[in-house]
Amino acid sequence: MSTFKAPKGTYDLIPPESATFLAVREAIAAPLRTSGYGYIETPGFENVELFARGVGESTDIVTKEMYAFETKGGDKLALRPEGTASVLRAALEANLHKAGNLPVKLWYSGSYYRYERPQKGRYRHFSQVGAEAIGVEDPAVDAELIILADQAYRSLGLRNFRILLNSLGDRECRPVYRAALQDFLRGLDLDEDTLRRAEINPLRVLDDKRESVQKQLTGAPLLRDYLCDACKTYHEEVRGLLTTAGVAFEDDLKLVRGLDYYTRTTFEFVHDGLGSQSAVGGGGRYDGLSEMIGGPALPSVGWALGVDRTVLALEAEGIELELPAVTSVFAVPLGEEARRVLFAKVTELRKAGIAADFAYGGKGLKAAMKAANRSGARYALVLGERDLADDVVQLKDMDSGEQSAVAIAEVLTELRSRLG
Numbered sequence: 001m002s003t004f005k006a007p008k009g010t011y012d013l014i015p016p017e018s019a020t021f022l023a024v025r026e027a028i029a030a031p032l033r034t035s036g037y038g039y040i041e042t043p044g045f046e047n048v049e050l051f052a053r054g055v056g057e058s059t060d061i062v063t064k065e066m067y068a069f070e071t072k073g074g075d076k077l078a079l080r081p082e083g084t085a086s087v088l089r090a091a092l093e094a095n096l097h098k099a100g101n102l103p104v105k106l107w108y109s110g111s112y113y114r115y116e117r118p119q120k121g122r123y124r125h126f127s128q129v130g131a132e133a134i135g136v137e138d139p140a141v142d143a144e145l146i147i148l149a150d151q152a153y154r155s156l157g158l159r160n161f162r163i164l165l166n167s168l169g170d171r172e173c174r175p176v177y178r179a180a181l182q183d184f185l186r187g188l189d190l191d192e193d194t195l196r197r198a199e200i201n202p203l204r205v206l207d208d209k210r211e212s213v214q215k216q217l218t219g220a221p222l223l224r225d226y227l228c229d230a231c232k233t234y235h236e237e238v239r240g241l242l243t244t245a246g247v248a249f250e251d252d253l254k255l256v257r258g259l260d261y262y263t264r265t266t267f268e269f270v271h272d273g274l275g276s277q278s279a280v281g282g283g284g285r286y287d288g289l290s291e292m293i294g295g296p297a298l299p300s301v302g303w304a305l306g307v308d309r310t311v312l313a314l315e316a317e318g319i320e321l322e323l324p325a326v327t328s329v330f331a332v333p334l335g336e337e338a339r340r341v342l343f344a345k346v347t348e349l350r351k352a353g354i355a356a357d358f359a360y361g362g363k364g365l366k367a368a369m370k371a372a373n374r375s376g377a378r379y380a381l382v383l384g385e386r387d388l389a390d391d392v393v394q395l396k397d398m399d400s401g402e403q404s405a406v407a408i409a410e411v412l413t414e415l416r417s418r419l420g
Contacts, residue, residue, distance in 0.1 A: 009116070009124030019323050021127070024310050025109055027156050028129040031148040037107040037131055042086040044111065048078040053292050054085035054261055056201060065114040079113035083130045084261070084286065084302055085293065091134055092295040102135035103300070109307075121277030121309050130283075132302035134290075139234055142265040142285060142301050143241035149269060149281065149303055150247050156310070157319045161280065164252035164268045165242075167235040168203070169227050170287065174263070177226035178202055188216045203256045222253045231264055238265055261286040265301065271309070273316030280313055281305030328419055329356040330372035330398075334365060334384040342383045342393070345411055352412055354419065372398065379415065383408075 006012055013021055048068050055061050067079040080086050087106055091097065096104045109129045116122055131148070133141045146163065153161055169177060185198040185205055194213065197204050206217065227235070242249055249267070257266050266284030274280070283303025290298035314321070331346045333339040342358070349356040357375055359368035365382075372380045382394040382403075392405040395414065406414050 007124070009118035011123065011125075015326070019326070020311055020314070020321055021307055023321050023323055024156065024307050024314070025127075025129055028149075028152040028305050028307070028310070029107060029109065030155065031151045032107040032131050035105070035144065035148060037105040040087055040090060040106040040108050041110065042080070042083075042090050042108070044113075045077045045079050046086055046089065048076045050085050050089055050293060051078055051081060054088075054289055055082060056204075056261065061114060065116055067113050067115060080110075081112055081114045083108055083110065083112065083128060083304055084132060084283075085289070087130070087132050087302075088134065088289055088295070088298075088300065089293060091132075092290065092293070092298075097135050097296070097298055103133040103141060104135055105131075105133050107131045119277065121274055121312055123308060127307040128281075128304040129307060130302060130304035132300060134300040135298045137285075137287065137299035139237035139265075140241060142238045143245065145283065145301060145303055146238075146242060146249075146267055147245050147247055149305060152305070153269070153280075153310070156314060156321065158271070158310075158313055158317060160273055160317055161269055161271045161313065163247065163249040164255050164270060164282075165239070165249045166252050166255040166266050167223070167227060167231055167264050168256065168262050168266050168284070169223055169231050170263050173226050173228035173231055174223070177221065177223050180221045180226065181206075184220050190216070206254055207256045217254075224253050234264055257282055257284060261289040261292065263287045267303070269305065271313040271316065274309065274312055277309065279306075280309040325355055325376060325378065327355050327357045327375040327377040329354060329379050329381060329415060330359070330375050330377035331356065331381045332359045332363075332365065332368040332372060332383070334382070335388075338383040338385065338388055341388065341408065342381060345381065345393070345408065348412055349415065352416070354412075354415060379418070381411065 051066060052062055061081045066081050068076065070076050087108055091104055091106065107130065111125055111127055113125055115124055118124060131145060133145060150163065168174065181202040182198055185202055190213065194205060194208065205213065206220070208214065255266055255268060257268065262284040264285045264287065268282035269280050270278040271280050272278065281304060285301040287299040289300065290296060329349055331342045333342040346356045346358050357377065359371055363371065369380065378398055380396040380398055382396060387393055391408055393408050393411060394403055395406045396403040
């Protein structure tokens with residue numbers, strides 16, 4: 001046993017469970033690949049100011065949860081706590097917004113880091129798949145992203161999730177609401193940290209999960225009542241497009257999410273089988289983020305879906321994904337000449353796309369067949385000296401136990417026929 005363990009709040013992905021995580025990532029990415037989104041990968045750490053400006057200095061992510069450090073060269077960096085700021089930074093740096101038609105449509109997959117109190121569904125190292133559409137202000141793009149996420153979840157078989165939807169207004173109407181909300185919050189019995197947060201970004205207080213705070217928020221002004229006509233029209237178009245597409249959603253007038261850069265459309269995917277950590281993903285429009293980090297005005301929208309929590313949602317619904325076999329054929333050689341011949345045959349099978357493994361280490365027949373059983377292979381290929389003399393190999397069905405001789409030259413053809 002190792003002296004070391006995975007750090008607190010993290011976990012290792014190991015077989016066979018890791019296959020489910022890979023399948024979830026692929027399922028989330030699949031609709032994006034067929035909708036014009038190209039893959040992007042950014043560094044695991046960035047300049048700390050990228051997140052301070054973009055995510056927001058008043059957010060818990062920046063003030064409490066971000067892993068920030070100074071390098072030996074004096075650079076102040078942070079492990080990325082979310083993906084959007086990094087992706088937008090990379091797109092601006094590469095001038096993707098100048099390269100062709102807008103929006104620039106990107107998707108990504110990777111690990112993110114937040115110093116949080118560990119519990120089921122909340123980790124200090126977690127995995128997400130995300131998508132961003134950069135450079136266009138169009139309710140159809142907002143609706144497209146929500147529809148693609150819904151499509152991904154339904155392709156996995158998930159049914160017990162809900163889409164919460166809200167509008168956070170824009171630069172015209174949000175300041176008016178902000179002032180009204182601050183007046184309301186100043187009259188409450190809140191601790192100093194919460195009052196300080198209310199002065200910086202009062203919408204953050206609406207997102208406070210503490211019961212003592214939520215009780216006092218009854219009667220708080222709602223942003224819906226302060227939306228300008230343009231934001232109301234935009235939001236109704238998003239709602240209408242979702243309805244036409246047959247995507248069910250719930251209006252949540254208090255939904256603000258945890259990042260400062262959101263404007264207008266904001267949404268969250270929640271699963272009722274996950275307890276307090278019910279959010280499995282979410283996102284929204286962030287029209288001012290590009291300017292916050294030094295770029296031009298580029299209205300944009302995006303989301304991130306948690307791979308970890310999606311796996312938990314599958315478990316909550318009792319869904320087992322149909323995963324491709326890790327090994328379809330297991331080769332068992334008996335003797336050195338058989339080992340040479342069978343190894344070449346395994347290589348041929350792999351090149352043909354058949355998942356095949358080999359009894360390494362010079363195992364005897366009994367130990368090698370146990371290894372074949374443990375591999376989960378459907379068929380075993382057994383080759384001994386007598387078989388070599390007859391130029392055949394024994395093909396054993398591991399489910400039925402039936403065994404038959406097949407010409408060595410015909411193994412690939414026979415297995416293709418049997419495996420479909």
